[in-house]
Amino acid sequence: MNKIDLILANPTFNEHMERICKAEEDRIYCLHGMEHLLDVARIAYIINLEKELGFSKETIYAMSLLHDIGRNLEYEKGLSHHEIGGVIALDILTQVGFSNEEKELICQAIRSHKELGDKEDNCSLNYLLYRADKLSRNCFSCKAKDSCYWDESKKNKGIIV
Numbered sequence: 001m002n003k004i005d006l007i008l009a010n011p012t013f014n015e016h017m018e019r020i021c022k023a024e025e026d027r028i029y030c031l032h033g034m035e036h037l038l039d040v041a042r043i044a045y046i047i048n049l050e051k052e053l054g055f056s057k058e059t060i061y062a063m064s065l066l067h068d069i070g071r072n073l074e075y076e077k078g079l080s081h082h083e084i085g086g087v088i089a090l091d092i093l094t095q096v097g098f099s100n101e102e103k104e105l106i107c108q109a110i111r112s113h114k115e116l117g118d119k120e121d122n123c124s125l126n127y128l129l130y131r132a133d134k135l136s137r138n139c140f141s142c143k144a145k146d147s148c149y150w151d152e153s154k155k156n157k158g159i160i161v
């Protein structure tokens with residue numbers, strides 16, 4: 001089985017996904033289920049190709065599938081899903097056989113996908129996750145956009161072509 005299918009079959013991954021989906025049953029704002037994770041993966045891979053960044057499909061899909069894995073602990077315990085997500089992702093990436101170098105790269109991107117530092121290199125995996133995560137949200141057609149906490153400047157008001 002390839003490493004991406006191993007993540008999908010991983011019990012830790014599935015336990016968190018179930019708890020996230022349950023916690024978001026009545027949520028009117030952005031959801032963090034499989035649809036979002038795959039939107040992020042596909043957008044990140046398109047940017048990767050367009051900008052010729054050279055990251056592997058496996059790295060991008062693993063990062064995207066795991067980037068919000070700490071969400072349930074944010075809902076349940078008030079923890080930062082970026083920080084705790086990096087810890088959970090490290091465990092899952094280890095279980096499915098990623099190298100230390102790949103794990104460090106992916107977990108760093110997960111930990112920092114809330115905000116980019118001023119000096120963030122726009123060819124980095126951190127940048128790729130941040131951009132794809134933001135671009136994945138269809139604010140222009142969202143019924144909850146007026147009460148959403150996102151700063152107006154961050155909302156996607158149209159489709160970038």
Ligand SMILES: [Fe+2]
Pocket residue numbers: 032036040067068133
């Ligand atoms: Fe996300």
